[in-house]
Amino acid sequence: MYLFGYGGTGDGHHSRRTSLTGSRKSSTDDVSKVVDDDETVVEDQDKNILSAVLGQLRRGADLSRITLPTFILEPRSMLERITNFMQHPETLLPTNTIEDPEERFISVVKFYLSGWHIKPPGVKKPLNPVLGEFYSCYWDFDDDSKAYYFAEQTSHHPPKSSYFYMAPKQRIRIDGTLKPRGQFLGNSAASMMEGIAILRFLDRPGLNGGCEKYYLTQPNMYVRGILVGKMKFELGDHSYVRCPTLDLVADIEFKVKGYIWGEHNSIGGTIKRASTGEVLYELSGKWNEAMYIKNVRTGEKRLLFDATRAKPTPPSVRPIAEQEERESVRLWKPVVDALIARDHDTATAEKSKIENQQRLETKMREADGVEWRPRFFRETQPRDEDEELDFVLASHVDDRASPEEQVKQILAIGPILPGRNRRPSRYDIPQYRSSVDIHNRSDVAVHDDHLPNSPPPPPLPRKDTHLAPSTGKDLPVTPINEDDLIDLDHGMGKATLVPTSEGVKLAGESSATVDDIEKDLKAIKIEEQTGIKSAGDPTRRAA
Template sequence: MHGSHKITAGLSRRRRHSNASSARSSQDGSITGDIDDDTTSVDAEQGNVLTHIISQLRPGADLSRVVLPTFILEPRSMLERITNFMCHPEMLLSIPELEDPVDRFVSVVKFYLSGWHIRPPGVKKPLNPILGEIHTCYWDLPDHTRAYYISEQTSHHPPKSSYFYMAPSHHIRIDGTLKPRSKFLGNSAASMMEGIAVLSLTNRGKNPKKGEQYWLTQPNMYARGILFGQMKYELGDVSVVRCPELKLSAEIEFKTKGWVSGTYNSIGGTIRNDETGEALFELSGLWSEEMYVKDLRTGQREMFFNATRAKPSRPRIRPVEEQEEGESVRLWRKTAQAVKEKNHEVATDEKTKIEEAQRQEAAKRQAEGTKWHPKLFRRVRDGPGGDEAELSDLEWIIDSEIDHSAEPEKLVEHITSIYPILKGQTLANKQAAPQPTQHSENNSNHSQPSDNLIDFSESSGASATPPPQTAPAAAAPAQQKSGSQDISAMLQTTGKEAGEGPLIDFGADLKKDLPAAETKDDGKNKPIIRRSETEDTDDAFYDAES
C-alpha cells in the first residue's frame, strides 16, 4: 500500500492547493483573446424557468430536491463522454515505439492534453449514468487496426464510472475510474473530477505483466454565472501526469480567468525529473486552440497541437437494435433525441421513466436484502496478499485477466468476448468470456439518477424508495408576482417535481440572501433574461457512429 500512497499523495496534495494557484496564474497569464464557444444562450422561456428557481434560493431550503431543467443537458451519457479522451489516436499510437524514455513521457503529456477541446458549445452536463449502465465502442485506426472501449457505472452514490481501453496492435492499455463530485460555489457550480486513469505501455517497463505505467488526473470543470451574469464553461486547477518508473512528472495548470486580467482556456505547466527536481520542459497555450512545449535544455519551442485544425476520430458503436436495454445509447436514445430537438417536455418525460424504473429496482433490492454487483468490473486486489496495491485509487478494474504478451489477434478475441463491441455481436452469440468474480458495491442501493449540474443527493441521505406523492400546492398569496403560476407550470415541464419541503437548500454553503432577480422597469415586472454572446451558435456533438 505504501507504493500506492506515494504515487497518489502528490496528486491529491496538488489538488488541495490548486484553487489559489489558479487564481494567481490566471492573472499572470500573458496570453490574450477570449474563446466564445463555451457560453450558453438562454431563451425567454428557459430564462423564466431559471429565474423561478433562483427566486427560491434562500437559506434553509432543501438542495436534494433541486433538479435543473433538461435544456442544460448534453444528449449523451458520461460513459460516452469519457471517450473524448481517446479521440486523437494520432497523438497516442506511436508512443510505445519511442526508444527515449523522456520522449515517451513528453508524448504521453501531449496526448493527455489533446482531448479537452472536444465538448459541446455552452454549459452542458452529460446525463448521469444509471447503476450498471454499460457502454462499449471501438475506433477504426489509420493503420487498419482497431482500439476498443468498455465501460460500466460501478456506483451511483457516489457516482463512479469505470472504463477500459486497449489498442492491441499498439501495446496500449488504459484503465480508469472517474468519480465526479459536485459543489455549489455561489454563482458557480464545480464538478470536481476525482479519480485516476492509468495508461500502460505493455511493451515497456520492468514488469511485463504491468508495463510502463503513467498515472493521470483530470482538471475540474466549472460552470460560471449559473445565477446571474453570463453562463460560461471553464476547466480549472492542477492536473498531474506521472510515471514512477521513469521518475518523471508533469504538473499542468488549467487556468481560470481572473477578475481583471487573464484569459479563458489557458494552460501552463512544467515537466520535471523527480529525482533531481530539474525542470526539463515548459507547457503553455490554450487547450481550445494552440499548445506549445519548450525544451528548457535547448530553448527550442514548438507547437505540438492545434485544436482548431485537429479532427477527432469518432468512435463506432453496434446498431442500437443489437444493444441491450441497459447500454447507454439505447437506454438514453429518446431522451437524447428530445434534447437535440430542444423538446424539453419530452426529454423530461423520457428521463423520468428511466429514473422511476431505477427507483423501483432499488426498492426491490432493498426489500429483498440483495446487493447489486457490476457485470464487467471487479474490485482492485489491494488488501493483504493482493497484487494490485498500486492500483488502489482505481477501485475498479476490468474483470478479465488479459495477457499482454499475446498476439494482437488473440487479444482482440479476448476483449470482444468480455462484452459485445462489434456489429453483429450480441450477448447470445458472443464468445464465452472468462467467468467474472462477483464483487459488491456497498453504496449501490441508492439508484435514483439526478441530472443536476450539481448532484446534491449525497448529503441528503434520502432513501432510494420513491418519495411520497405531494398534495397540490396551496393558492399563492395575493401579493405574489403576476404570471408566477405560468412559470411554475414551465418548471414542471422541464424538470422533476419536488417532494415535500422547500425546493432548494444551500445550507452551510450559503449564509446570506442572494440578490433579487433583475426586472425591467416597464410596468410589467418581467425578469431580464440572461443571454450569451453566442446566441446563433448551433450545438455540435461528437457522437459515436453506428
C-alpha cells in the same frame, strides 16, 4: 476522461474508415442560445427554472442529487463522453514506438492535452448514467487494427464511471475510474473531477516486474453565471501526468480567468524530474487552440498540439437493434431524440421514466437485502496491481498475450462489434427477496423514504458478479433457473427480470409477483401526475 462534447476540424494522421455501423456524434443542433464555444445566454424563463432549483442551496452544497433542467443537457451519456479522451489516436498510437524516454513522456502529455477542446458549443452537461448502464464502441484504423472501449456505471451514489480501452496491436491499454463530485458555488457550479486513469505500454518494462505506466488525473470544471449573466465553461486547477518508471511528472495548470487580468482557456505547467524536482520543460498556450513546449536546457520552443487543426476520430457503435436495454445509446434514445428536437417536455418525461425505474429497483434491492454489483467490472483489492483505481475490468485480458489472443479476450467481455451479441446468462439477473420476509414486515412501501431499521434476514447465496447478497450466513436453497424468470419489460431489459412463481417455489423463497411490481410502477406514475403519494399497500407479497 470527463470531457465536454464533440467538435473540432482539420486533419488527423489516423483517419476512421467507414464502419458497418457508422458512428454517432453528440448533437450540436441546439445552438440558438450560444454566444461562442464556451458561453451560453440562457433565456429568462430558463434562468428562472435554474434559480428555483439552485437558489435555495448553500454554497458548497453537493449537486449529485439535484435534477437539473433538460435545456442544459448534452444528448449523450457520460459513459460515451469519456471517449473524447481517445479521439485523437494520431497522438496516442505512435507513442509506444518512441525510444527516447523524455520524448515518449512528452508524447503522452500531448495525447493527454489533445482531447480537452472536444466539446459541444456553449455549456452542456452529459446525461448522468444510471446504475448498471454500460457503453461499448470501437475504432477502425488505417493499418487494419482496432481499438476497443468498454464502460459501465459502477456506482450511483457517489457516481463512479469505470472504463477500459485497449489497442492490442499497438500494445496500449488504459483503465480508469471517473468520480465527478458536483458543488454549488453561488453563481457558479463546479465538477470536482476525482479519480485517475492508468495508461500502460504493455511491451515496455516497468517497475516491480510490470510494464511502463502513466498515471493521469484531470482538472476540475466550472460553469460561471448559472444564476446571473452569461453561462461560461472553464477548466481550472492542476492536473498531473506521472510515470514512476521514467522518473518524470508533468504538473499542468488549467488557468481560470481572473476578474481583472488573464485569459480564458489558458494552460501553463512544467515537466520535472520527479526525484530531484529539476524542471526540464515548460508548457504554455490554450487548450482549445495551440499549445507549446519549451526545453528549459536549450531554450527551444516548439508546437506541441494545435486543436484548431486537429480532427477528432469518433468511435463506432453497434446498431441500436443489436444493443441491450441498458446500453447507453438505446437506453437514452427517447431522451436524446427529444433533446435534439428541442422538445424539453418530452425529454423531461422520458428521463423521469428511467430515473423512476432506478428508484424502484433500488427500493426492491433494499427491501430484499440484496447488494448490487457491477456486471463487467469489480472493486479493486489492496493487493491488486491497480489498487489506485476503484474498479477494474472483471474479465481477464492478459497484458502479456499476443495481440490476436487479446482481441479474443476483449470480445469475450461483452458486445462490442456488430453481430457479436453477448450470450445471456442467469448470473446477470438480479434476484429479489420479498419484503414480507424482512422480519414479517409487510408495510414496506416502494414509495417510503426509509426502510425498517431492523436488519434483513440472511439473503440467498449468489455466485454472480451482478448482484451479491448483503452480509449474512448462506442458506442452502435451490438456485433459481434461468427458465424460471420473467422480464417485466419496462425498458430496462435484464435488470427487470424477477423470479416467476415457479422459480420462487424452486428456490424456496418468496418474491415479488409481476402484478405487485406493475402496481408499484402505476403508483409512481400517478404520484408524478398528481404529486400525491399512494398509501398503504405492501410493495410485494409472497408469490
